Amino acid sequence: MLAVHGVLPDTPDTRPPILLVHGAANSAAVWTFWQRQLATAGWASYAVDLRGHGASTPCDLSRTTMQDYADDVLTAASSLNGARGVVLLGWSMGGLVAMMAADGCDARAVVGLAPSTPAAARNPAKVIQSGEFGPEEYGIVSDDPRDQPAMPDLEIDERIIALASLGRESRYARGERAAGVVIDALACPVLIATGTRDALWPRSRYDDLRFPAEHVSVEGASHWGLVLSRRALSTLIPQVVGWIEQRA
Numbered sequence: 695m696l697a698v699h700g701v702l703p704d705t706p707d708t709r710p711p712i713l714l715v716h717g718a719a720n721s722a723a724v725w726t727f728w729q730r731q732l733a734t735a736g737w738a739s740y741a742v743d744l745r746g747h748g749a750s751t752p753c754d755l756s757r758t759t760m761q762d763y764a765d766d767v768l769t770a771a772s773s774l775n776g777a778r779g780v781v782l783l784g785w786s787m788g789g790l791v792a793m794m795a796a797d798g799c800d801a802r803a804v805v806g807l808a809p810s811t812p813a814a815a816r817n818p819a820k821v822i823q824s825g826e827f828g829p830e831e832y833g834i835v836s837d838d839p840r841d842q843p844a845m846p847d848l849e850i851d852e853r854i855i856a857l858a859s860l861g862r863e864s865r866y867a868r869g870e871r872a873a874g875v876v877i878d879a880l881a882c883p884v885l886i887a888t889g890t891r892d893a894l895w896p897r898s899r900y901d902d903l904r905f906p907a908e909h910v911s912v913e914g915a916s917h918w919g920l921v922l923s924r925r926a927l928s929t930l931i932p933q934v935v936g937w938i939e940q941r942a
Contacts, residue, residue, distance in 0.1 A: 697722070697749035698770050699741045701729035707736060710779050710802050710942060713771055714741040716859070717786030717921075718868065719829045721748030723859035724785065724921045727852075731931045737938075742770040744791075747861050756824045758864035760875055763787075764794035771799035781942050783934070784809060785921050786895075787867075793877050793884070802942035805885045805934055807920040808895035813874030814904060822869035829860045847891060847919040847926065856922055880905045883941040887930060889915025908937070 699722050712732060714725045722741035732739045743750040744766045745758065771780045779802040784792035789809020796804045833844040839853035848856060884907040888897045891914055900907065910933050912919070915926035 695751045696745065696766055696770060697743040698773070699725075699729070699743075699749075700738065701733045701740075702738045703733045703736045705736065706738070709737060710781050711774050712737055712739040712781045712783055712938075713767065713774065713792075714739055715767055715782065715784035715788030715792045716741070716744065716747070717784075717788050719827070719832065719860055719863035720786075720788075721859045721861055723748065723855060726855055727922060727924055727927055728783075728931065731927060732935070735931070735935050737935065740770065740774060742766060744788075746864075748859075755826050755862055755864040755867075757866050760791065760794065760867050760870045763791045763867065764798070767791055767795035768798050771795070771801075779942075781805070781938055783807070786810060786917065787871065790871065790875060793880060794875065797881050801882050803883045803885070803938055804880065805887065805938070807887045808889065808892055808917055809886065810871050810875075811899055812877035812903065814876070814902065816874040816876055818873075820869065820873035822873060823865055825865040826862045827865050827868070828862055834860065845916065845918045845922075847914060847916045847923045849924075852922045852924065856918055878904050884908070885910065885934065885937050885941075887912065887920060887934065889917065889919050889926065891916045891919065910934070910937070 722743045725741040729739045746753040746755045782792035782801045783805040785807040789806030889912045912926045919926040
């Protein structure tokens with residue numbers, strides 16, 4: 695069973711709900727500040743825990759695919775008000791998952807926070823292995839919030855939330871991303887957000903997308919900063935909300 699964490703504004707309105715998709719080896723807890731600020735701005739948001747993550751039912755992730763994760767997003771979207779459509783907002787791996795699911799749920803728009811990039815073609819020579827791994831493969835090898843070089847712009851309390859969000863991940867799905875997940879076109883508007891302190895996922899990685907996308911950049915934000923740095927979010931969330939209001 696999938697867990698979905700909803701946060702509603704004080705005054706409901708007719709705007710489409712925003713469905714939030716977390717990254718690899720992670721969970722819906724990373725959206726803590728996003729959901730608070732979206733509610734303050736008048737938007738209902740729902741953060742899904744993908745299968746085997748967070749509060750969703752535990753399962754063997756060793757053969758879980760990217761399409762499985764996209765199907766989870768479609769399931770979560772179908773439980774919301776389909777008549778209004780949804781806006782999909784994903785971080786890292788979750789950004790690519792959101793793009794994969796967008797047309798299947800008639801998404802009004804997609805926002806990717808430094809998303810894993812879709813490929814122009816799949817590499818058939820890439821060997822995809824089954825198995826699971828943890829956050830250590832992303833440079834997180836300590837549970838001490840003071841010792842987190844992967845989170846240079848997060849305050850201690852923000853790092854505590856980040857560490858609490860961590861979990862296991864599918865090596866098979868990671869292999870699929872390395873081999874290339876092809877997305878030729880999307881029917882809805884797309885926004886890509888990047889941070890200038892994110893060396894692995896800079897703005898230039900999105901120059902060759904096969905579909906149109908708009909871009910925003912956050913000065914000084916790391917990869918983690920795009921979801922949990924309140925300093926970065928004070929700039930980023932108003933930009934994203936303004937874009938959604940114009941496009942969706």
